[in-house]
Each structure stands twice: as C-alpha cells, then as structure tokens.
Amino acid sequence: MIQFLFLKFSQKPNTVYKNEKREEEKTNHEEVSQNDPQTIFPTENELQNKPNDRKLKKCSEFGAVVTTTTNPRVQCLKKLQNPNEIDPPSTYYYTYPAVTDMLVSQFSNVDKADWVLCNTLYELEPEVVDWMTKIWPLRTIGPTIPSMYLDKRIEDDKEYGFCIFKPNSDACMKWLNNHPKGSVVYVSFGSLAALNAEQMEELAWGLRMSNSYFLWVVRASEEAKLPKNFVEETSEKGLVVHWCPQLEVLTHEAVGCFVTHCGWNSTLEALSLGVPMVAVPQWTDQPTNAKYIMDVWKMGLKAPADEKGLVKREAIENCIREIMEGERGKETEKCIQMEDIGQRSC
Numbered sequence: 001m002i003q004f005l006f007l008k009f010s011q012k013p014n015t016v017y018k019n020e021k022r023e024e025e026k027t028n029h030e031e032v033s034q035n036d037p038q039t040i041f042p043t044e045n046e047l048q049n050k051p052n053d054r055k056l057k058k059c060s061e062f063g064a065v066v067t068t069t070t071n072p073r074v075q076c077l078k079k080l081q082n083p084n085e086i087d088p089p090s091t092y093y094y095t096y097p098a099v100t101d102m103l104v105s106q107f108s109n110v111d112k113a114d115w116v117l118c119n120t121l122y123e124l125e126p127e128v129v130d131w132m133t134k135i136w137p138l139r140t141i142g143p144t145i146p147s148m149y150l151d152k153r154i155e156d157d158k159e160y161g162f163c164i165f166k167p168n169s170d171a172c173m174k175w176l177n178n179h180p181k182g183s184v185v186y187v188s189f190g191s192l193a194a195l196n197a198e199q200m201e202e203l204a205w206g207l208r209m210s211n212s213y214f215l216w217v218v219r220a221s222e223e224a225k226l227p228k229n230f231v232e233e234t235s236e237k238g239l240v241v242h243w244c245p246q247l248e249v250l251t252h253e254a255v256g257c258f259v260t261h262c263g264w265n266s267t268l269e270a271l272s273l274g275v276p277m278v279a280v281p282q283w284t285d286q287p288t289n290a291k292y293i294m295d296v297w298k299m300g301l302k303a304p305a306d307e308k309g310l311v312k313r314e315a316i317e318n319c320i321r322e323i324m325e326g327e328r329g330k331e332t333e334k335c336i337q338m339e340d341i342g343q344r345s346c
Helices: 044-049 054-063 090-095 097-105 126-133 169-177 197-210 220-225 246-250 264-273 286-296 313-324 332-344
Strands: 002-008 030-038 115-118 138-140 184-188 213-217 238-241 255-260 277-279 300-302
Touching (some): 126 138, 169 246, 184 197, 184 246, 197 213, 197 313, 246 255, 255 313, 286 300, 300 313
Parallel strands (some): 115 138, 184 213, 184 255, 213 238, 277 300
Antiparallel strands (some): 002 030, 002 115
C-alpha cells in the first residue's frame, strides 16, 4: 500500500530507533532506491524453494505471508478481519516473476538507508506505520499531492511535474462543468493496467446500465477493446477520453464516484480529496488497497469478481448505484473526514 523512497545521508540522523544497529560512518548523500506502490510478500513456499535468495529474505522482513493450503494469512495487516479475501501473493510471483523480482530487488539495499520515506500518512494506517517503524527508520511524507489541491500553501503548485500522456484537459473540464453536483462517475485504470476485451465490455455495460453520467479514461492502446459503437451510443451520458487531469477531475463538484483499479497514487488522491470509490483491483498492492477502501477506511465498495476473476456488469452497476443513489453515497461524513485528514497532514 505504501510507496518507499530509501535515502542515505553523509551524517547520521539524531533520531534513535529501537532496532537501530547502524554503521557510524556514512558516505556521500545519495538516493539509494525508489519503490513503486506495492504490497509484495514472499510466501513460506517461495522461501523454501529459494532458501539462499537474499532479496526474498530481505523482503520477508517487511512482512512474510505464511501460506498453507487453506489459510493464507497476511501477518502485518492487523486491521483486516478476513485477510483470506486477498489473493495470495504467490500468485503474483509465479504469474509475473520479472515484475516481482524487480520490486523485491529494490529492498536489497534498504539497510544502507538512513531514512525510509513513505508516501502515506500516519492517520491512514497507524498500525502498519507503527509496525514498520520498529523495523526501519520510517518517515511518512504523504500525501504527496500538489499543494493547491490540499492546503494551498504553495502558490501555483498544481502538478506533479511530469505526465506520461497528454491529457484532454479542456474537453474534460468543459464537459464536467455542464453536469450537476455529484452526478458523474469518473472511471480510470491508470497508466499501466490493461483490461481484457471481456472485462472492458462488462465495464462498459455496467456504466451504461447504471444510467449515470460518466467520464471514462480509455488509453489509446486500449480503445479497440471498447464494444462496437459504444462511444456513439452513449454520447448523451458519457465522455470517453484517452487521458485527463485526474486531480482536477477528482476535485470537481460534478464527480460523485471514482471507479478505480486501486493503484496507490489514485487511492491516496481519492482518499485525500474525499471521493468515494468503486474498487476493481487488478494485481500487486491493489487487492489489499481495495480491502482497506471498503472495510477499513469505509470509503467505497469493492466490485465482486466471479470464479474466473471477471467483474460482471451487474456488479459494477450495483456498486455505482449504491454509491451514487444508495446509503453508501449518503455517508458523506466519512468522505469529509478523510479529506480533512489529507489536508491536515500537510
């Protein structure tokens, strides 16, 4: 769930940690490693298969998953009453070994860091932060969202400083300006997640059946997966774009719901800006984030998948309607509370 930035400095910090056994001398100030959002845990079986794998051993200090046939347990996620609902991480290891190896390798030099900076905030996950602080010299620095969307103390700080794709900003904002408060469902699966054609069709039909206005980000590389004539047939209700300025969209009063893949950046943005979510997680940390969104932070619903992993149109429709029209959508107090926490953390 957390983004990590490992730093080491020329001088040792004054803070003393309970488990601190560090060398007195440190050399040149440098960034040691940066990690993507992740919840990667080596399983007991993986450690048995690779007993001498230094990277897996190092990652196991972050939080091992002890896997049995019937009871996979995520030990460090104390707040989850039923962590069995999260897919066992061994699935990711064997399905995406190159990605997992890349992520795990970034923990190989964590002992060289004087600080481990995390893009989270204590109020959001105090148990996890407290636990990790006993292992690493942790500092929470989140949410790392441009100031103008939170406390506004840094004038004109509206962007992260880079953008992978060119957003259709004018079209998005003009379209949103023409819709009532809380009436629009915003849909985006980030810059990396790729749904298969069957899931794209189910999502498209779910949006259509919900009868809500929707703004859907479909990257150019994914556009061919849309159902035939979908854009034309839904033009009165929806707008499909290749990319959009997400922070501007999430802060627009017309947006009442965010259908998301639960990537950590998107999750943290929605939490900090008080936007309820429909969680459709795909891989890595996303199932864990979705579990927290629904059961811990109570900021949305997780769309249930069938036995094949497909989220059907009816599930998507029901979740959207529950947030946009039902009791979940009326629980604005929780959204305001989360937004307030995000702003106070700055």
